[in-house]
Amino acid sequence: MKMSSRGLDSTTDSTSQFATIEKTEPSKRYTPPWTKPYIIGIGGFSGSGKTSISQKIILELNQPWTVLLLCDNFYKALTEEERKLALASQYDFDCPAAMDLELLVEKLDSLKRGKKTEIQIYSFSEHNRTEKLFTIYGANVIILEGIMALYDQRLLDMMDIKVFVDTDLDVCLARRLTRDILYRGRDLVGALQQWERFVKPNAVKHIYPTIRNADLVIPRGLDNTTAIDLLIQHVKKQLAVKSKLHIQRLEALGHNFQFNVQSCKNLHILPSTPHTRGIHSIILSKKTERTDFIFYFDRMSNLLIEMALDTLTNYTSVDIRCIKDYTYKGLKQTLEVIAVSVIRSGDCFMNSMKKSIPDIPIGKLLIQSDASTGEPHLHTESLPKREHLAKYILLDAQMIGGAGAIMAIQVLIDHKVKQEDIILVCYLLSEIAMRRLFRVFPEITVVVGKLSNSEEVDTTYNMEGFKDSDWPFLNRFIDSLYFGTD
Numbered sequence: 001m002k003m004s005s006r007g008l009d010s011t012t013d014s015t016s017q018f019a020t021i022e023k024t025e026p027s028k029r030y031t032p033p034w035t036k037p038y039i040i041g042i043g044g045f046s047g048s049g050k051t052s053i054s055q056k057i058i059l060e061l062n063q064p065w066t067v068l069l070l071c072d073n074f075y076k077a078l079t080e081e082e083r084k085l086a087l088a089s090q091y092d093f094d095c096p097a098a099m100d101l102e103l104l105v106e107k108l109d110s111l112k113r114g115k116k117t118e119i120q121i122y123s124f125s126e127h128n129r130t131e132k133l134f135t136i137y138g139a140n141v142i143i144l145e146g147i148m149a150l151y152d153q154r155l156l157d158m159m160d161i162k163v164f165v166d167t168d169l170d171v172c173l174a175r176r177l178t179r180d181i182l183y184r185g186r187d188l189v190g191a192l193q194q195w196e197r198f199v200k201p202n203a204v205k206h207i208y209p210t211i212r213n214a215d216l217v218i219p220r221g222l223d224n225t226t227a228i229d230l231l232i233q234h235v236k237k238q239l240a241v242k243s244k245l246h247i248q249r250l251e252a253l254g255h256n257f258q259f260n261v262q263s264c265k266n267l268h269i270l271p272s273t274p275h276t277r278g279i280h281s282i283i284l285s286k287k288t289e290r291t292d293f294i295f296y297f298d299r300m301s302n303l304l305i306e307m308a309l310d311t312l313t314n315y316t317s318v319d320i321r322c323i324k325d326y327t328y329k330g331l332k333q334t335l336e337v338i339a340v341s342v343i344r345s346g347d348c349f350m351n352s353m354k355k356s357i358p359d360i361p362i363g364k365l366l367i368q369s370d371a372s373t374g375e376p377h378l379h380t381e382s383l384p385k386r387e388h389l390a391k392y393i394l395l396d397a398q399m400i401g402g403a404g405a406i407m408a409i410q411v412l413i414d415h416k417v418k419q420e421d422i423i424l425v426c427y428l429l430s431e432i433a434m435r436r437l438f439r440v441f442p443e444i445t446v447v448v449g450k451l452s453n454s455e456e457v458d459t460t461y462n463m464e465g466f467k468d469s470d471w472p473f474l475n476r477f478i479d480s481l482y483f484g485t486d
């Protein structure tokens with residue numbers, strides 16, 4: 001195993017980066033984790049074990065949103081003439097010119113900047129890109145794997161670590177033949193001809209020299225468990241540093257931020273009346289039976305959804321002809337309203353949402369905190385596609401640290417939704433979460449059932465995680481809505 005000091009020993013100094021963040025504009029202090037994915041480049045000969053090693057890394061890292069990006073998807077489209085040659089195993093796929101490196105650089109750059117990126121899937125039997133698209137958004141870790149992965153300087157510049165899988169060419173041939181005949185629709189004679197004429201000479205000429213760009217060389221491929229484990233440990237360490245830095249940034253957002261609840265025009269707290277306090281008393285009580293909880297939470301969500309709809313100002317005047325030719329000066333909504341539920345707790349509002357706007361388009365986000373770091377991770381996002389402006393009502397029942405909500409809003413913003421078009425509806429919101437939210441997104445509107453201060457909620461929690469003194473009973477009830485158990 002060969003190692004250079006460039007990749008494996010470079011741990012980020014979290015303290016110095018943190019100091020720089022403090023000096024920047026408040027609203028720019030939060031960088032979503034997926035805008036800085038960790039990029040691993042894996043190069044080496046065809047059949048050396050690049051894909052197998054990448055799959056092992058994905059399995060062992062066990063990180064949500066780890067994406068395998070195959071250089072194979074970037075082979076240039078062939079002319080009819082070239083395709084005939086390819087079908088006869090007479091086309092050279094192993095020289096750098098066969099690959100659309102410009103497109104690959106463009107796509108990796110887009111992913112590195114946290115943009116939603118579409119990749120066309122390649123068919124080895126058709127020798128062409130298919131119509132099938134693979135959409136990547138919010139990657140935490142990207143593994144770029146392929147014979148040319150370490151070839152282009154622009155790709156190398158984007159990578160955090162570069163790995164070369166150095167397997168003997170004869171072993172590669174044996175493995176490649178089996179794979180190509182079984183899975184890529186090749187016959188033995190054609191596969192051997194292609195190997196002798198193109199694959200082997202190009203491996204020596206173009207691919208082997210890229211070993212000098214590697215931070216880590218893995219001889220014998222997948223069999224080299226020591227080198228692979230070392231690589232996985234290193235990547236885990238780097239991700240832990242990244243995640244710690246992210247949590248520090250999030251935590252800092254809520255401190256030393258002067259925020260006046262009374263004068264914030266974007267914050268709407270459900271008025272405290274005997275009626276609403278009565279409902280809180282039932283919802284918050286540990287003794288409340290499940291059926292009562294569901295009934296009163298539904299009441300509460302009706303009130304909050306009505307409040308949220310009342311914040312909308314995008315109306316235009318309309319004349320309504322009534323009976324006896326009386327004209328009512330009415331109003332009509334000009335923008336579509338879309339509901340986005342943060343699974344699972346946001347789903348508690350869905351009943352009320354649909355009662356108010358029966359055909360409302362619905363989006364879903366699944367954000368979960370990593371139990372060990374407290375860092376929120378985006379697992380699933382499905383949002384209705386809209387070309388035109390719309391108002392987005394984001395639904396989440398409770399917010400303690402605010403990290404998940406910040407991530408949810410950032411996802412909407414990444415989908416080109418403006419801050420001022422987002423209305424966050426939340427039943428229980430801690431003051432610290434509220435401060436963090438408004439510090440990062442001062443233009444959003446927030447509708448809250450109950451604002452909780454530090455006496456009611458232990459704010460020393462680990463961002464989105466729960467301690468015994470938080471609101472586990474609410475979680476218990478939310479679970480009961482789904483699973484029917486107390």
Ligand SMILES: Nc1ncnc2c1ncn2[C@@H]1O[C@H](COP(=O)(O)OP(=O)(O)O)[C@@H](O)[C@H]1O
Pocket residue numbers: 044045046047048049050051052053175176178179221222223
């Ligand atoms: N250490 C190994 N022992 C046995 N078979 C292997 C080993 N590594 C890879 N293979 C097999 O060899 C073939 C090529 O491996 P793959 O990971 O696809 O290589 P690459 O992506 O570098 O072309 C696959 O069928 C794979 O299952």
Ligand SMILES: Nc1ccn([C@@H]2O[C@H](COP(=O)(O)O)[C@@H](O)[C@H]2O)c(=O)n1
Pocket residue numbers: 045046047050051072075086093094123124126127128146147199
């Ligand atoms: N239409 C194609 C395109 C590429 N190849 C071969 O694939 C090899 C690279 O893929 P690996 O997964 O093996 O790294 C490359 O050596 C090309 O010869 C092909 O056969 N047909």
